[in-house]
Amino acid sequence: MAKIIAVCNQKGGVGKTTTSINLASCLSAAERKTLIVDMDPQSNATTGLGYDKNDIEYSIYDVLTERTVESKSIQLSDIIIKSDSIDYLYLVPSSPDLAGAEIELVNVIAREKKLEKALATAREEFDYIIIDSPPSLGLLTVNILTAADSVLIPIQCEYYALEGLAELLNTVRLVQKNLNSKLVIEGALLTMYDGRLNLSKQVADDVRSCFSGRVFDVVITRNVKLSESPSFGKPIILYDIMSSGAENYLNLAKEIMQNE
Amino acid sequence: MAKIIAVCNQKGGVGKTTTSINLASCLSAAERKTLIVDMDPQSNATTGLGYDKNDIEYSIYDVLTERTVESKSIQLSDIIIKSDSIDYLYLVPSSPDLAGAEIELVNVIAREKKLEKALATAREEFDYIIIDSPPSLGLLTVNILTAADSVLIPIQCEYYALEGLAELLNTVRLVQKNLNSKLVIEGALLTMYDGRLNLSKQVADDVRSCFSGRVFDVVITRNVKLSESPSFGKPIILYDIMSSGAENYLNLAKEIMQNE
Ligand SMILES: Nc1ncnc2c1ncn2[C@@H]1O[C@H](COP(=O)(O)OP(=O)(O)OP(=O)(O)O)[C@@H](O)[C@H]1O
Ligand SMILES: Nc1ncnc2c1ncn2[C@@H]1O[C@H](COP(=O)(O)OP(=O)(O)OP(=O)(O)O)[C@@H](O)[C@H]1O
Ligand SMILES: [Mg+2]
Ligand SMILES: [Mg+2]
Numbered sequence: 001m002a003k004i005i006a007v008c009n010q011k012g013g014v015g016k017t018t019t020s021i022n023l024a025s026c027l028s029a030a031e032r033k034t035l036i037v038d039m040d041p042q043s044n045a046t047t048g049l050g051y052d053k054n055d056i057e058y059s060i061y062d063v064l065t066e067r068t069v070e071s072k073s074i075q076l077s078d079i080i081i082k083s084d085s086i087d088y089l090y091l092v093p094s095s096p097d098l099a100g101a102e103i104e105l106v107n108v109i110a111r112e113k114k115l116e117k118a119l120a121t122a123r124e125e126f127d128y129i130i131i132d133s134p135p136s137l138g139l140l141t142v143n144i145l146t147a148a149d150s151v152l153i154p155i156q157c158e159y160y161a162l163e164g165l166a167e168l169l170n171t172v173r174l175v176q177k178n179l180n181s182k183l184v185i186e187g188a189l190l191t192m193y194d195g196r197l198n199l200s201k202q203v204a205d206d207v208r209s210c211f212s213g214r215v216f217d218v219v220i221t222r223n224v225k226l227s228e229s230p231s232f233g234k235p236i237i238l239y240d241i242m243s244s245g246a247e248n249y250l251n252l253a254k255e256i257m258q259n260e
Numbered sequence: 261m262a263k264i265i266a267v268c269n270q271k272g273g274v275g276k277t278t279t280s281i282n283l284a285s286c287l288s289a290a291e292r293k294t295l296i297v298d299m300d301p302q303s304n305a306t307t308g309l310g311y312d313k314n315d316i317e318y319s320i321y322d323v324l325t326e327r328t329v330e331s332k333s334i335q336l337s338d339i340i341i342k343s344d345s346i347d348y349l350y351l352v353p354s355s356p357d358l359a360g361a362e363i364e365l366v367n368v369i370a371r372e373k374k375l376e377k378a379l380a381t382a383r384e385e386f387d388y389i390i391i392d393s394p395p396s397l398g399l400l401t402v403n404i405l406t407a408a409d410s411v412l413i414p415i416q417c418e419y420y421a422l423e424g425l426a427e428l429l430n431t432v433r434l435v436q437k438n439l440n441s442k443l444v445i446e447g448a449l450l451t452m453y454d455g456r457l458n459l460s461k462q463v464a465d466d467v468r469s470c471f472s473g474r475v476f477d478v479v480i481t482r483n484v485k486l487s488e489s490p491s492f493g494k495p496i497i498l499y500d501i502m503s504s505g506a507e508n509y510l511n512l513a514k515e516i517m518q519n520e
Contacts, residue, residue, distance in 0.1 A: 010301075010302065011272070011273070011302065012271070012272015012273040012274070012395035013271070013272040013273010013274065013416070014272070014273065041270075041396075041397070041427075042270065042271065042420070042423070042424050042427075043423075044420050044423065047420075047423055099396070099397050099398065099427075102362070102363075102398065103362075103366055103398075103399075106363055106366055134395075134396065135272035135273075135394075135395040135396070136394065136395070136396050136398075137301070137359050138359065138363075138398075139363075158487050159487065159490045159491040160277070160302070160304050160307075160308070160490060163302070163303075164302050167301075167302075167359075197484055199484060199487060199488050199491070224457055224459060227418050227419065227459060228419070230419045230420060231419040231459070
């Protein structure tokens with residue numbers, strides 16, 4: 001039975017995709033069968049792993065909107081891609097069409113539970129399912145939180161990143177109350193930390209003192225190797241295993257596996 | 261007759277809010293009467309100028325959804341705030357309610373033209389109107405592009421920032437064809453450039469060689485003062501006029517004013 005972890009934060013550019021790709025690949029390196037689900041219309045998790053979003057024939061969009069081809073609806077198993085570079089790592093790709101899903105699903109029955117339903121079969125096959133979210137609190141993110149067991153919140157060590165936390169926790173509470181009572185907070189992950197900057201230290205202190213849940217021991221420091229690796233279509237452990245980025249995400253995977 | 265500039269890019273964290281606040285305040289410093297419209301439910305432009313989003317009674321959300329109070333609908337003039345720190349600078353605040361507007365407007369007639377209609381009166385009173393956008397290509401962004409004369413595209417000097425450009429230009433073309441034929445591209449603005457990193461140089465070269473429109477001469481370099489200033493509720497020219505961030509945004513304002 002897989003553990004489903006949603007990586008969410010409506011603030012843009014805080015490290016959701018970087019965390020999803022690198023946490024998942026570190027879990028796979030530890031021989032946990034891991035599935036990354038790219039739920040962002042930008043498809044950054046798909047391209048960050050080296051796939052061309054324009055080559056993807058069917059994506060999570062087609063499964064959520066129950067698209068049929070030759071009178072058979074597209075299943076999750078039809079679109080899962082096995083990574084050609086890391087064993088135990090699989091991907092459910094996204095596509096720009098997903099941007100339309102929010103409006104297309106508005107009047108559909110049980111619109112919030114589409115992803116939960118789509119992932120039901122995958123739960124039996126994988127140890128971990130990591131879901132990368134778009135930077136918004138719309139229907140896609142509600143679907144993600146409804147399907148997940150827990151939510152991992154990347155928090156960039158910058159001022160605006162703290163601002164949005166209350167709204168996100170509000171949405172989590174609403175989902176816990178109305179759609180998914182088992183949803184818990186996996187933890188807050190400090191990202192892009194730069195020890196030379198007072199701002200980084202100040203935000204990290206603020207998060208540790210006022211975040212109501214767990215804050216991961218590991219802090220992801222700012223590391224240019226992390227921002228170079230997607231342009232080579234590789235997770236950090238394949239691009240530069242000796243980098244601080246690789247060390248940080250391996251430590252994050254260890255913290256997550258402690259709960260097994 | 262105001263010039264309305266939309267600051268758009270669906271990629272998160274590329275510097276849309278930082279550019280909106282600081283371009284607008286530099287234009288105001290040059291005695292152009294300037295209005296910032298915060299169209300992001302995160303309300304970062306509102307808080308970055310020192311206003312508490314929870315203190316805001318009515319916001320752009322109430323104008324777009326034509327909310328009425330004592331049988332009178334809320335007008336833009338009812339919600340405009342004059343900056344208490346910079347002359348000639350005004351703000352239309354946002355609120356978290358705006359996140360619901362996309363779904364609420366789905367079945368409304370002329371849903372894409374709500375902002376254009378709301379800004380019609382303000383066009384006569386201001387020299388510039390700068391609109392900060394959310395990180396998505398939904399109905400809010402379509403409203404923004406429909407209301408605007410031109411679109412300024414901040415591009416972070418990172419790999420994922422280039423990935424999303426094609427989708428954004430697609431949306432701009434669709435709006436030009438169906439909703440706003442006068443919309444032009446103001447230019448691409450390179451942000452968070454770090455001269456020590458090959459990645460920054462590579463992305464900057466790629467943008468200059470393959471972006472079809474104008475690329476601003478000024479490049480906004482990575483500068484911690486820019487990320488500190490919102491925590492003091494001040495634009496960069498009030499927080500640290502001697503910083504590279506202040507110099508960069510003053511130069512951007514000069515480039516924009518050249519078209520007057
Ligand atoms: N620790 C880090 N050090 C340096 N750069 C980083 C780090 N983490 C992420 N980045 C870079 O910062 C940018 C933003 O990260 P990323 O795209 O993962 O954020 P996101 O939250 O997924 O963004 P969006 O809101 O658009 O989905 C990317 O260019 C990424 O390569
Ligand atoms: N030139 C710069 N140098 C250093 N930090 C910067 C610079 N520009 C922006 N920042 C910081 O980077 C972060 C992202 O910028 P900002 O919030 O303006 O982006 P955005 O595109 O508006 O994000 P969103 O997609 O969430 O709306 C902020 O914390 C901001 O303070
Ligand atoms: Mg992302
Ligand atoms: Mg913003």
